Amino acid sequence: xxxxxxxxxxxxxxxRLFLRSDTETRFIRLKPTTQAIALAGTSVVLAWSxxxxxxxxxxxxxxxxxxxxxxxxxxxxESRLDALSRERDQRAGEATAAQDRFAIALGQVSDMQSxxxxxxxxxxxxxxxxxxxxxxxxxxxxxxxxxxxxxxDLTAQMTGTGTNLAKGGTSVEDMTETLDFVTAALGRTASxxxxxxxxxxxxxxxxxxxxxxxxxxxxxxxxxxxxxxxAVTVSMAPLDNLFSSVGLDPDDLLDQVRRGYxxxxxxxxxxxxxxxxxxxxxxxxxxxxxDGLDRMNLYxxxxxxxxxxxxxxxxxxxxxxxxxxxxxxxxGIDMAGAMGxxxxxxxxxxxxxxxxxxxxxxxIRIKHEFGMESFFAHLSDIKVSVGQKVSRGDRIGDMxxxxxxxxxxxxxxxxxxGSAVNPMTFIKAANNVF
Numbered sequence: 001x002x003x004x005x006x007x008x009x010x011x012x013x014x015x016r017l018f019l020r021s022d023t024e025t026r027f028i029r030l031k032p033t034t035q036a037i038a039l040a041g042t043s044v045v046l047a048w049s050x051x052x053x054x055x056x057x058x059x060x061x062x063x064x065x066x067x068x069x070x071x072x073x074x075x076x077x078e079s080r081l082d083a084l085s086r087e088r089d090q091r092a093g094e095a096t097a098a099q100d101r102f103a104i105a106l107g108q109v110s111d112m113q114s115x116x117x118x119x120x121x122x123x124x125x126x127x128x129x130x131x132x133x134x135x136x137x138x139x140x141x142x143x144x145x146x147x148x149x150x151x152x153d154l155t156a157q158m159t160g161t162g163t164n165l166a167k168g169g170t171s172v173e174d175m176t177e178t179l180d181f182v183t184a185a186l187g188r189t190a191s192x193x194x195x196x197x198x199x200x201x202x203x204x205x206x207x208x209x210x211x212x213x214x215x216x217x218x219x220x221x222x223x224x225x226x227x228x229x230x231a232v233t234v235s236m237a238p239l240d241n242l243f244s245s246v247g248l249d250p251d252d253l254l255d256q257v258r259r260g261y262x263x264x265x266x267x268x269x270x271x272x273x274x275x276x277x278x279x280x281x282x283x284x285x286x287x288x289x290x291d292g293l294d295r296m297n298l299y300x301x302x303x304x305x306x307x308x309x310x311x312x313x314x315x316x317x318x319x320x321x322x323x324x325x326x327x328x329x330x331x332g333i334d335m336a337g338a339m340g341x342x343x344x345x346x347x348x349x350x351x352x353x354x355x356x357x358x359x360x361x362x363x364i365r366i367k368h369e370f371g372m373e374s375f376f377a378h379l380s381d382i383k384v385s386v387g388q389k390v391s392r393g394d395r396i397g398d399m400x401x402x403x404x405x406x407x408x409x410x411x412x413x414x415x416x417x418g419s420a421v422n423p424m425t426f427i428k429a430a431n432n433v434f
Contacts, residue, residue: 003031008032035240035391076316084431098231101292102293105228112221115323119214123207126149130203137196144189225285232292235286238415239299245429248306253370254298257305260369305369307346307423308430312399313377314341319409321423331420332375339408341399345390354382360411361403364396377415 015030031390076283243250312335320334345366352373353365364384367373390396401408414423 338408377411
């Protein structure tokens with residue numbers, strides 16, 4: 001210590017602190033070692049204060065920036081949701097307009113088919129009339145030739161037997177009357193022949209005009225068929241991709257829907273000819289278009305029965321996604337919002353559970369078609385009962401904080417044939433189409 005004091009004394013010479021009172025004076029000796037320890041302690045406290053203050057300032061600045069970034073991300077997400085909602089409404093309007101156009105086009109096709117049938121009947125009538133006119137004309141020409149032959153024979157007889165005619169005045173008068181009658185008959189026959197020829201020319205022109213109109217109708221008919229086929233193809237592709245993107249087989253789903261909507265009935269009436277049919281190409285194209293429209297209608301029914309919709313229509317924040325969380329599998333998505341926010345059914349179905357469930361709190365479980373089930377957990381209020389039929393968009397409960405929950409939110413879960421699937425896959429697939 002002496003050596004340490006001697007070494008420190010060069011920098012920190014010994015100091016004395018005098019304490020004086022009324023009666024006496026005392027002093028405290030501050031050795032170099034004591035001064036070094038005091039300075040080191042003071043330096044350590046000062047350094048710690050500076051570091052702690054810097055850490056607190058950095059944490060405050062960082063948390064403020066994170067909150068601002070969270071607010072910006074929330075605003076961006078909500079604006080994106082609004083844009084998707086508007087786009088979905090626009091797509092729904094376009095689909096409705098497309099269906100209306102399909103109905104109008106089908107009406108035009110039916111009208112054109114009726115006109116084609118009427119034109120075909122008219123053409124057949126014209127052909128029959130032309131055949132009758134030609135037959136009559138040939139018969140008239142034959143009668144004319146026969147009459148000319150008879151006139152020539154009578155003229156020869158009159159020329160060759162003038163002496164005999166001169167002897168019998170009555171025979172000459174008969175021959176004159178006969179010639180007048182034959183001449184008048186020939187005039188009438190020529191007039192009828194000319195009228196028949198004009199009628200035949202008019203019928204031929206009418207037939208050519210009708211054939212041209214039929215050709216125009218066929219071209220327009222083909223153009224409308226082409227537009228309908230293209231519209232059905234364009235409208236069908238997104239719906240096929242919608243179900244394929246979530247792992248569902250479109251053909252299998254449509255078969256199930258078709259079996260569920262296959263009822264027929266009513267009193268039987270007389271047999272009626274089909275609207276479309278036959279072996280021609282137009283009938284096959286019409287049948288294909290009708291099959292496509294029927295498939296689109298089945299898709300519409302399948303969409304209503306598949307949970308593609310959002311369970312919330314108010315503002316929310318997704319606090320947890322589908323997948324591993326804290327070492328365990330989180331089999332749904334958590335959406336935090338205001339207490340009492342309305343919760344809606346995401347597809348048509350039947351309520352199979354409505355009440356308290358361990359961990360889930362107040363839970364609603366809905367069974368849908370195609371082996372799908374939806375879960376709505378941690379609710380504050382349940383507005384449906386077991387066995388009740390619900391439709392897509394019906395309000396079934398309110399958001400809450402019941403069960404194993406750290407705050408107000410909705411736990412939304414989907415299961416396909418008993419296995420949990422990511423609900424966002426269905427929601428995003430529907431946003432891409434609607």
